[in-house]
Amino acid sequence: MDLTYPPEAEQFRKEVRAWLEQNLPHGWFDEGFEMSPDERRRFNEEWTDKLREGGWICASWPKEYGGKGLSVIENVVLNEEFAAAKAPMRADFFGDTLVGPTILQWGTEEQKRQFLPGIIRGEISWCQGFSEPDSGSDLASLTSTAVLDGDEWVVNGQKVWTTQAQHADLCFFLARTDPGAPKHKGISYLLVPMRQPGIEVRPIVQPDGSAEFNEVFFTDARCPKDNVVGGVNNGWKVANTTLGFERGASATTSHRRFERELETIVDKARENGRIDDPLIRQRLVRQWAKIQIMRINGLRSLTEALRKEVADAAGTKLAPNMDVIALGATNKMFWSETHRDTMELAMDILGMEGQVLTGSSDEEFVPGVGRRSAARDYPVSPLQASFFFSRSETIWGGTAEIQRNIVGERFLGLPREPRPEGAKPKA
Numbered sequence: 001m002d003l004t005y006p007p008e009a010e011q012f013r014k015e016v017r018a019w020l021e022q023n024l025p026h027g028w029f030d031e032g033f034e035m036s037p038d039e040r041r042r043f044n045e046e047w048t049d050k051l052r053e054g055g056w057i058c059a060s061w062p063k064e065y066g067g068k069g070l071s072v073i074e075n076v077v078l079n080e081e082f083a084a085a086k087a088p089m090r091a092d093f094f095g096d097t098l099v100g101p102t103i104l105q106w107g108t109e110e111q112k113r114q115f116l117p118g119i120i121r122g123e124i125s126w127c128q129g130f131s132e133p134d135s136g137s138d139l140a141s142l143t144s145t146a147v148l149d150g151d152e153w154v155v156n157g158q159k160v161w162t163t164q165a166q167h168a169d170l171c172f173f174l175a176r177t178d179p180g181a182p183k184h185k186g187i188s189y190l191l192v193p194m195r196q197p198g199i200e201v202r203p204i205v206q207p208d209g210s211a212e213f214n215e216v217f218f219t220d221a222r223c224p225k226d227n228v229v230g231g232v233n234n235g236w237k238v239a240n241t242t243l244g245f246e247r248g249a250s251a252t253t254s255h256r257r258f259e260r261e262l263e264t265i266v267d268k269a270r271e272n273g274r275i276d277d278p279l280i281r282q283r284l285v286r287q288w289a290k291i292q293i294m295r296i297n298g299l300r301s302l303t304e305a306l307r308k309e310v311a312d313a314a315g316t317k318l319a320p321n322m323d324v325i326a327l328g329a330t331n332k333m334f335w336s337e338t339h340r341d342t343m344e345l346a347m348d349i350l351g352m353e354g355q356v357l358t359g360s361s362d363e364e365f366v367p368g369v370g371r372r373s374a375a376r377d378y379p380v381s382p383l384q385a386s387f388f389f390s391r392s393e394t395i396w397g398g399t400a401e402i403q404r405n406i407v408g409e410r411f412l413g414l415p416r417e418p419r420p421e422g423a424k425p426k427a
Contacts, residue, residue: 016081066120083253094126095119106230127165129173146175153223165214189235191227255294290338333403336393343387
Protein backbone atom coordinates (compact mmCIF):
# COMPACT_ATOMS: atom_id res chain seq x y z
CA MET A 1 0.00 0.00 0.00
CA ASP A 2 2.06 2.92 -1.34
CA LEU A 3 0.59 6.24 -0.14
CA THR A 4 2.69 8.31 -2.58
CA TYR A 5 0.63 9.62 -5.51
CA PRO A 6 2.38 9.99 -8.88
CA PRO A 7 3.33 13.52 -10.07
CA GLU A 8 0.62 13.62 -12.75
CA ALA A 9 -2.02 12.92 -10.09
CA GLU A 10 -0.74 15.79 -7.95
CA GLN A 11 -0.84 18.08 -10.98
CA PHE A 12 -4.45 17.06 -11.56
CA ARG A 13 -5.13 17.79 -7.89
CA LYS A 14 -3.99 21.38 -8.43
CA GLU A 15 -6.35 21.72 -11.40
CA VAL A 16 -9.33 20.48 -9.39
CA ARG A 17 -8.48 22.70 -6.43
CA ALA A 18 -8.11 25.75 -8.66
CA TRP A 19 -11.50 25.08 -10.25
CA LEU A 20 -13.14 24.78 -6.84
CA GLU A 21 -11.59 28.03 -5.65
CA GLN A 22 -12.86 29.82 -8.76
CA ASN A 23 -16.38 28.41 -8.70
CA LEU A 24 -17.40 28.08 -5.05
CA PRO A 25 -19.03 31.16 -3.44
CA HIS A 26 -16.77 33.92 -2.17
CA GLY A 27 -15.72 33.20 1.40
CA TRP A 28 -16.45 29.46 1.18
CA PHE A 29 -13.02 28.54 2.57
CA ASP A 30 -13.12 31.12 5.39
CA GLU A 31 -13.59 29.84 8.93
CA GLY A 32 -17.17 30.26 10.09
CA PHE A 33 -18.56 30.80 6.58
CA GLU A 34 -22.33 30.39 6.42
CA MET A 35 -25.02 31.02 3.84
CA SER A 36 -28.53 32.25 4.45
CA PRO A 37 -31.37 29.85 3.48
CA ASP A 38 -31.97 31.89 0.30
CA GLU A 39 -28.25 31.82 -0.59
CA ARG A 40 -28.08 28.09 0.07
CA ARG A 41 -31.15 27.47 -2.08
CA ARG A 42 -29.68 29.54 -4.94
CA PHE A 43 -26.34 27.74 -4.62
CA ASN A 44 -28.05 24.34 -4.80
CA GLU A 45 -29.91 25.41 -7.93
CA GLU A 46 -26.80 26.70 -9.71
CA TRP A 47 -24.13 24.27 -8.57
CA THR A 48 -25.13 21.30 -10.74
CA ASP A 49 -24.88 23.46 -13.87
CA LYS A 50 -21.37 24.52 -12.84
CA LEU A 51 -20.38 20.89 -12.26
CA ARG A 52 -21.72 19.96 -15.67
CA GLU A 53 -19.86 22.83 -17.36
CA GLY A 54 -16.67 21.76 -15.60
CA GLY A 55 -17.17 18.16 -16.73
CA TRP A 56 -17.10 16.80 -13.19
CA ILE A 57 -20.37 14.84 -13.36
CA CYS A 58 -19.58 11.16 -14.02
CA ALA A 59 -16.04 12.28 -14.83
CA SER A 60 -14.71 8.71 -14.67
CA TRP A 61 -16.95 7.64 -17.57
CA PRO A 62 -15.37 7.33 -21.05
CA LYS A 63 -15.24 10.54 -23.07
CA GLU A 64 -17.49 9.11 -25.79
CA TYR A 65 -20.30 8.86 -23.23
CA GLY A 66 -19.87 12.31 -21.73
CA GLY A 67 -17.23 11.75 -19.07
CA LYS A 68 -13.61 12.83 -18.83
CA GLY A 69 -12.21 9.31 -18.97
CA LEU A 70 -10.39 9.78 -15.67
CA SER A 71 -8.02 7.10 -14.47
CA VAL A 72 -8.61 5.44 -11.12
CA ILE A 73 -6.11 7.67 -9.31
CA GLU A 74 -7.50 10.82 -10.98
CA ASN A 75 -11.00 9.91 -9.87
CA VAL A 76 -9.71 9.38 -6.33
CA VAL A 77 -8.00 12.78 -6.38
CA LEU A 78 -11.20 14.40 -7.65
CA ASN A 79 -13.19 12.91 -4.78
CA GLU A 80 -10.52 13.87 -2.26
CA GLU A 81 -10.44 17.51 -3.31
CA PHE A 82 -14.22 17.88 -3.31
CA ALA A 83 -14.34 16.24 0.12
CA ALA A 84 -11.54 18.44 1.48
CA ALA A 85 -13.37 21.54 0.25
CA LYS A 86 -16.70 20.19 1.59
CA ALA A 87 -18.07 20.89 -1.87
CA PRO A 88 -21.05 18.77 -2.94
CA MET A 89 -20.78 16.55 -5.97
CA ARG A 90 -23.98 15.92 -7.90
CA ALA A 91 -25.74 13.34 -5.74
CA ASP A 92 -27.83 11.44 -8.28
CA PHE A 93 -26.97 8.20 -6.51
CA PHE A 94 -29.11 5.86 -8.61
CA GLY A 95 -28.14 7.29 -12.00
CA ASP A 96 -24.51 8.28 -11.49
CA THR A 97 -23.46 5.48 -9.15
CA LEU A 98 -25.66 2.45 -9.81
CA VAL A 99 -27.53 2.08 -13.09
CA GLY A 100 -25.19 4.29 -15.18
CA PRO A 101 -22.05 2.22 -14.49
CA THR A 102 -24.13 -0.96 -14.90
CA ILE A 103 -25.26 0.15 -18.38
CA LEU A 104 -21.65 1.04 -19.22
CA GLN A 105 -20.56 -2.50 -18.33
CA TRP A 106 -23.48 -4.56 -19.60
CA GLY A 107 -25.58 -2.40 -21.92
CA THR A 108 -25.74 -2.48 -25.69
CA GLU A 109 -24.38 0.45 -27.66
CA GLU A 110 -27.96 1.57 -28.33
CA GLN A 111 -28.76 1.51 -24.60
CA LYS A 112 -25.64 3.52 -23.79
CA ARG A 113 -26.54 6.17 -26.38
CA GLN A 114 -30.15 6.26 -25.21
CA PHE A 115 -29.74 6.47 -21.43
CA LEU A 116 -26.27 7.72 -20.47
CA PRO A 117 -26.55 11.30 -21.83
CA GLY A 118 -29.81 11.79 -19.92
CA ILE A 119 -28.12 10.61 -16.71
CA ILE A 120 -25.23 13.06 -17.09
CA ARG A 121 -27.57 15.96 -17.92
CA GLY A 122 -29.83 15.08 -15.00
CA GLU A 123 -32.84 14.66 -17.29
CA ILE A 124 -33.72 11.14 -16.10
CA SER A 125 -34.46 10.19 -12.50
CA TRP A 126 -34.22 6.56 -11.42
CA CYS A 127 -35.33 4.16 -8.71
CA GLN A 128 -34.25 0.61 -7.91
CA GLY A 129 -36.80 -2.21 -8.12
CA PHE A 130 -35.06 -5.11 -6.38
CA SER A 131 -36.54 -5.89 -2.94
CA GLU A 132 -39.97 -7.45 -2.57
CA PRO A 133 -42.07 -8.14 0.54
CA ASP A 134 -40.88 -11.78 0.66
CA SER A 135 -37.62 -11.37 -1.27
CA GLY A 136 -35.24 -8.94 0.35
CA SER A 137 -32.25 -10.77 1.77
CA ASP A 138 -32.97 -13.77 -0.48
CA LEU A 139 -33.27 -11.61 -3.57
CA ALA A 140 -33.17 -14.55 -6.00
CA SER A 141 -36.54 -15.75 -4.68
CA LEU A 142 -38.31 -12.71 -6.20
CA THR A 143 -41.70 -13.33 -7.79
CA SER A 144 -42.29 -10.27 -9.98
CA THR A 145 -42.70 -11.37 -13.58
CA ALA A 146 -42.15 -10.04 -17.09
CA VAL A 147 -43.77 -11.84 -20.01
CA LEU A 148 -42.91 -10.91 -23.60
CA ASP A 149 -45.87 -9.69 -25.65
CA GLY A 150 -44.72 -8.68 -29.11
CA ASP A 151 -42.28 -5.79 -28.73
CA GLU A 152 -43.03 -5.22 -25.04
CA TRP A 153 -42.66 -6.95 -21.69
CA VAL A 154 -45.78 -7.11 -19.55
CA VAL A 155 -44.66 -6.54 -15.97
CA ASN A 156 -46.52 -7.65 -12.83
CA GLY A 157 -45.48 -7.73 -9.18
CA GLN A 158 -44.69 -5.65 -6.12
CA LYS A 159 -41.50 -3.94 -4.97
CA VAL A 160 -40.89 -2.41 -1.54
CA TRP A 161 -38.45 0.06 0.08
CA THR A 162 -38.10 1.65 -3.34
CA THR A 163 -36.35 4.96 -2.68
CA GLN A 164 -37.60 8.00 -4.59
CA ALA A 165 -40.03 5.94 -6.69
CA GLN A 166 -42.57 8.76 -6.50
CA HIS A 167 -40.16 11.00 -8.47
CA ALA A 168 -38.57 8.47 -10.83
CA ASP A 169 -38.88 8.33 -14.61
CA LEU A 170 -37.41 4.82 -14.89
CA CYS A 171 -36.86 1.83 -12.62
CA PHE A 172 -34.02 -0.68 -13.00
CA PHE A 173 -36.14 -3.68 -12.22
CA LEU A 174 -35.54 -7.38 -11.58
CA ALA A 175 -38.22 -9.70 -12.93
CA ARG A 176 -38.56 -13.42 -13.42
CA THR A 177 -38.66 -14.04 -17.17
CA ASP A 178 -38.24 -17.83 -17.10
CA PRO A 179 -40.28 -19.36 -14.26
CA GLY A 180 -39.04 -22.85 -15.14
CA ALA A 181 -35.34 -22.03 -14.67
CA PRO A 182 -33.42 -22.31 -11.37
CA LYS A 183 -34.13 -19.18 -9.34
CA HIS A 184 -30.79 -17.46 -10.04
CA LYS A 185 -30.99 -18.17 -13.79
CA GLY A 186 -34.47 -17.06 -14.78
CA ILE A 187 -34.18 -13.35 -13.87
CA SER A 188 -33.80 -10.37 -16.23
CA TYR A 189 -32.73 -6.77 -15.54
CA LEU A 190 -35.26 -4.39 -17.13
CA LEU A 191 -35.41 -0.60 -17.45
CA VAL A 192 -39.12 0.01 -16.82
CA PRO A 193 -40.76 3.41 -17.51
CA MET A 194 -42.48 4.57 -14.31
CA ARG A 195 -44.90 7.17 -15.66
CA GLN A 196 -47.57 4.91 -17.15
CA PRO A 197 -50.87 3.25 -16.26
CA GLY A 198 -50.51 0.08 -14.21
CA ILE A 199 -47.94 1.47 -11.75
CA GLU A 200 -49.04 2.60 -8.29
CA VAL A 201 -46.60 4.19 -5.83
CA ARG A 202 -47.46 4.28 -2.12
CA PRO A 203 -45.03 6.26 0.10
CA ILE A 204 -43.94 4.67 3.39
CA VAL A 205 -43.83 7.46 5.99
CA GLN A 206 -40.92 7.12 8.42
CA PRO A 207 -40.82 8.11 12.11
CA ASP A 208 -39.08 11.39 11.28
CA GLY A 209 -41.80 12.39 8.84
CA SER A 210 -39.81 11.67 5.68
CA ALA A 211 -41.11 9.36 2.96
CA GLU A 212 -38.19 8.51 0.69
CA PHE A 213 -39.18 4.81 0.69
CA ASN A 214 -42.18 3.44 -1.20
CA GLU A 215 -44.20 0.39 -2.05
CA VAL A 216 -44.68 0.05 -5.81
CA PHE A 217 -47.33 -2.12 -7.46
CA PHE A 218 -47.01 -3.18 -11.12
CA THR A 219 -50.18 -4.41 -12.83
CA ASP A 220 -49.75 -5.19 -16.55
CA ALA A 221 -47.22 -2.36 -16.86
CA ARG A 222 -45.30 -2.19 -20.13
CA CYS A 223 -41.57 -2.15 -20.84
CA PRO A 224 -39.91 -2.02 -24.29
CA LYS A 225 -38.45 -5.33 -25.42
CA ASP A 226 -35.01 -3.79 -25.94
CA ASN A 227 -34.81 -2.44 -22.36
CA VAL A 228 -33.21 -5.64 -21.06
CA VAL A 229 -29.65 -4.98 -19.82
CA GLY A 230 -27.14 -7.79 -20.15
CA GLY A 231 -29.43 -10.20 -21.98
CA VAL A 232 -32.60 -12.10 -21.12
CA ASN A 233 -32.29 -14.38 -18.05
CA ASN A 234 -28.87 -12.94 -17.20
CA GLY A 235 -30.21 -10.46 -14.66
CA TRP A 236 -28.65 -12.09 -11.61
CA LYS A 237 -25.11 -11.36 -12.84
CA VAL A 238 -26.08 -7.83 -13.88
CA ALA A 239 -27.80 -7.18 -10.53
CA ASN A 240 -24.71 -8.28 -8.63
CA THR A 241 -22.72 -5.71 -10.60
CA THR A 242 -25.16 -3.02 -9.44
CA LEU A 243 -25.03 -4.29 -5.84
CA GLY A 244 -21.24 -4.15 -6.04
CA PHE A 245 -21.43 -0.45 -6.93
CA GLU A 246 -23.95 0.09 -4.12
CA ARG A 247 -21.80 -1.67 -1.53
CA GLY A 248 -18.68 0.17 -2.64
CA ALA A 249 -17.69 3.73 -1.83
CA SER A 250 -15.05 6.29 -2.72
CA ALA A 251 -11.87 4.56 -1.62
CA THR A 252 -10.18 7.37 0.30
CA THR A 253 -13.10 9.66 1.12
CA SER A 254 -15.96 7.46 2.34
CA HIS A 255 -14.76 7.67 5.94
CA ARG A 256 -14.74 11.48 5.99
CA ARG A 257 -18.47 12.00 6.46
CA PHE A 258 -18.29 9.74 9.51
CA GLU A 259 -15.31 11.71 10.84
CA ARG A 260 -17.19 15.00 10.51
CA GLU A 261 -20.27 13.54 12.14
CA LEU A 262 -18.21 12.15 15.04
CA GLU A 263 -16.67 15.61 15.54
CA THR A 264 -20.19 17.02 15.89
CA ILE A 265 -21.04 14.32 18.44
CA VAL A 266 -17.88 15.09 20.45
CA ASP A 267 -18.83 18.78 20.47
CA LYS A 268 -22.26 17.85 21.84
CA ALA A 269 -20.59 15.76 24.58
CA ARG A 270 -18.44 18.74 25.54
CA GLU A 271 -21.44 21.06 25.60
CA ASN A 272 -23.54 18.94 27.95
CA GLY A 273 -20.69 17.54 30.08
CA ARG A 274 -21.02 13.91 28.99
CA ILE A 275 -17.41 14.05 27.81
CA ASP A 276 -16.42 13.69 31.50
CA ASP A 277 -18.00 10.24 31.66
CA PRO A 278 -15.14 7.71 31.17
CA LEU A 279 -17.49 5.20 29.52
CA ILE A 280 -18.62 7.82 26.99
CA ARG A 281 -15.00 8.75 26.27
CA GLN A 282 -14.14 5.08 25.75
CA ARG A 283 -17.04 4.63 23.31
CA LEU A 284 -16.03 7.78 21.41
CA VAL A 285 -12.47 6.50 21.04
CA ARG A 286 -13.75 3.11 19.90
CA GLN A 287 -15.83 4.71 17.14
CA TRP A 288 -12.89 6.94 16.12
CA ALA A 289 -10.70 3.83 15.82
CA LYS A 290 -13.29 2.08 13.65
CA ILE A 291 -13.43 5.08 11.32
CA GLN A 292 -9.64 4.87 10.94
CA ILE A 293 -10.04 1.21 10.00
CA MET A 294 -12.45 2.37 7.26
CA ARG A 295 -9.75 4.75 6.02
CA ILE A 296 -7.09 2.03 5.92
CA ASN A 297 -9.41 -0.47 4.23
CA GLY A 298 -10.21 2.18 1.64
CA LEU A 299 -6.50 2.53 0.88
CA ARG A 300 -6.20 -1.24 0.54
CA SER A 301 -9.07 -1.23 -1.95
CA LEU A 302 -7.46 1.63 -3.87
CA THR A 303 -4.17 -0.26 -4.10
CA GLU A 304 -5.94 -3.28 -5.60
CA ALA A 305 -7.89 -1.09 -8.05
CA LEU A 306 -4.64 0.51 -9.26
CA ARG A 307 -3.03 -2.90 -9.58
CA LYS A 308 -5.92 -4.09 -11.74
CA GLU A 309 -5.83 -0.93 -13.88
CA VAL A 310 -2.13 -1.46 -14.64
CA ALA A 311 -2.75 -5.12 -15.50
CA ASP A 312 -5.68 -4.27 -17.78
CA ALA A 313 -3.58 -1.68 -19.63
CA ALA A 314 -0.87 -4.30 -20.16
CA GLY A 315 -3.39 -6.93 -21.26
CA THR A 316 -2.52 -9.11 -18.27
CA LYS A 317 -5.16 -11.17 -16.51
CA LEU A 318 -4.74 -11.15 -12.73
CA ALA A 319 -5.66 -14.07 -10.53
CA PRO A 320 -8.50 -13.14 -8.16
CA ASN A 321 -7.23 -11.65 -4.92
CA MET A 322 -9.49 -13.43 -2.46
CA ASP A 323 -8.41 -11.22 0.44
CA VAL A 324 -9.57 -8.13 -1.46
CA ILE A 325 -12.81 -9.81 -2.61
CA ALA A 326 -13.54 -10.72 1.00
CA LEU A 327 -12.70 -7.14 2.03
CA GLY A 328 -15.36 -5.88 -0.37
CA ALA A 329 -17.93 -8.14 1.26
CA THR A 330 -16.95 -7.06 4.78
CA ASN A 331 -16.58 -3.32 4.12
CA LYS A 332 -20.28 -2.62 3.75
CA MET A 333 -21.11 -4.66 6.85
CA PHE A 334 -18.38 -2.90 8.83
CA TRP A 335 -19.14 0.73 7.96
CA SER A 336 -22.92 0.38 8.24
CA GLU A 337 -22.75 -1.24 11.68
CA THR A 338 -20.14 1.29 12.79
CA HIS A 339 -22.41 4.16 11.76
CA ARG A 340 -25.40 2.57 13.49
CA ASP A 341 -23.39 2.23 16.71
CA THR A 342 -22.07 5.79 16.40
CA MET A 343 -25.59 7.19 16.11
CA GLU A 344 -26.76 5.15 19.10
CA LEU A 345 -23.86 6.70 21.00
CA ALA A 346 -24.99 10.14 19.82
CA MET A 347 -28.48 9.55 21.23
CA ASP A 348 -26.99 8.35 24.53
CA ILE A 349 -24.91 11.53 24.72
CA LEU A 350 -27.94 13.71 23.99
CA GLY A 351 -29.92 11.84 26.64
CA MET A 352 -33.45 13.14 27.11
CA GLU A 353 -32.62 16.05 24.79
CA GLY A 354 -32.45 13.45 22.00
CA GLN A 355 -36.13 12.70 22.59
CA VAL A 356 -37.09 16.33 22.02
CA LEU A 357 -37.70 17.69 18.52
CA THR A 358 -34.85 20.17 18.19
CA GLY A 359 -34.67 20.52 14.40
CA SER A 360 -35.65 23.28 12.03
CA SER A 361 -38.62 23.04 9.70
CA ASP A 362 -36.42 24.50 6.94
CA GLU A 363 -34.48 22.30 4.53
CA GLU A 364 -31.31 20.90 6.11
CA PHE A 365 -28.39 18.80 4.92
CA VAL A 366 -28.03 15.42 6.61
CA PRO A 367 -24.73 13.53 6.15
CA GLY A 368 -25.35 10.42 4.05
CA VAL A 369 -28.92 11.46 3.32
CA GLY A 370 -28.42 14.71 1.44
CA ARG A 371 -30.80 17.66 1.42
CA ARG A 372 -33.90 16.86 3.38
CA SER A 373 -37.10 18.79 3.91
CA ALA A 374 -38.16 18.03 7.47
CA ALA A 375 -41.79 17.49 8.36
CA ARG A 376 -43.01 20.75 9.86
CA ASP A 377 -44.86 18.91 12.62
CA TYR A 378 -41.84 16.70 13.38
CA PRO A 379 -38.69 18.83 12.89
CA VAL A 380 -35.89 16.41 13.78
CA SER A 381 -32.32 17.72 13.95
CA PRO A 382 -29.62 16.50 11.51
CA LEU A 383 -28.25 14.12 14.17
CA GLN A 384 -31.71 12.73 14.86
CA ALA A 385 -32.35 12.28 11.13
CA SER A 386 -28.98 10.54 10.74
CA PHE A 387 -29.88 8.23 13.63
CA PHE A 388 -33.07 7.16 11.85
CA PHE A 389 -31.27 6.77 8.52
CA SER A 390 -28.46 4.68 10.02
CA ARG A 391 -30.97 1.95 10.82
CA SER A 392 -31.59 1.39 7.11
CA GLU A 393 -27.89 1.37 6.15
CA THR A 394 -27.39 -2.12 7.61
CA ILE A 395 -30.13 -3.39 5.28
CA TRP A 396 -29.74 -1.88 1.82
CA GLY A 397 -27.16 -3.42 -0.48
CA GLY A 398 -27.54 -6.70 1.41
CA THR A 399 -28.22 -7.06 5.12
CA ALA A 400 -25.39 -7.46 7.60
CA GLU A 401 -26.56 -11.04 8.19
CA ILE A 402 -26.26 -11.82 4.47
CA GLN A 403 -22.77 -10.26 4.37
CA ARG A 404 -21.73 -12.57 7.22
CA ASN A 405 -23.07 -15.58 5.31
CA ILE A 406 -21.10 -14.52 2.22
CA VAL A 407 -17.84 -14.14 4.16
CA GLY A 408 -18.34 -17.30 6.19
CA GLU A 409 -19.40 -19.59 3.36
CA ARG A 410 -17.37 -18.26 0.42
CA PHE A 411 -14.15 -17.10 2.05
CA LEU A 412 -13.80 -18.92 5.37
CA GLY A 413 -15.15 -22.24 4.08
CA LEU A 414 -17.75 -22.58 6.81
CA PRO A 415 -20.77 -24.87 6.28
CA ARG A 416 -23.78 -23.36 4.55
CA GLU A 417 -26.50 -21.95 6.76
CA PRO A 418 -29.01 -24.75 7.57
CA ARG A 419 -32.20 -24.60 5.50
CA PRO A 420 -35.56 -24.46 7.29
CA GLU A 421 -37.40 -27.76 7.27
CA GLY A 422 -39.21 -28.24 3.97
CA ALA A 423 -37.25 -25.50 2.17
CA LYS A 424 -36.07 -26.22 -1.36
CA PRO A 425 -32.31 -26.57 -1.96
CA LYS A 426 -30.54 -23.47 -3.27
CA ALA A 427 -30.20 -23.38 -7.04
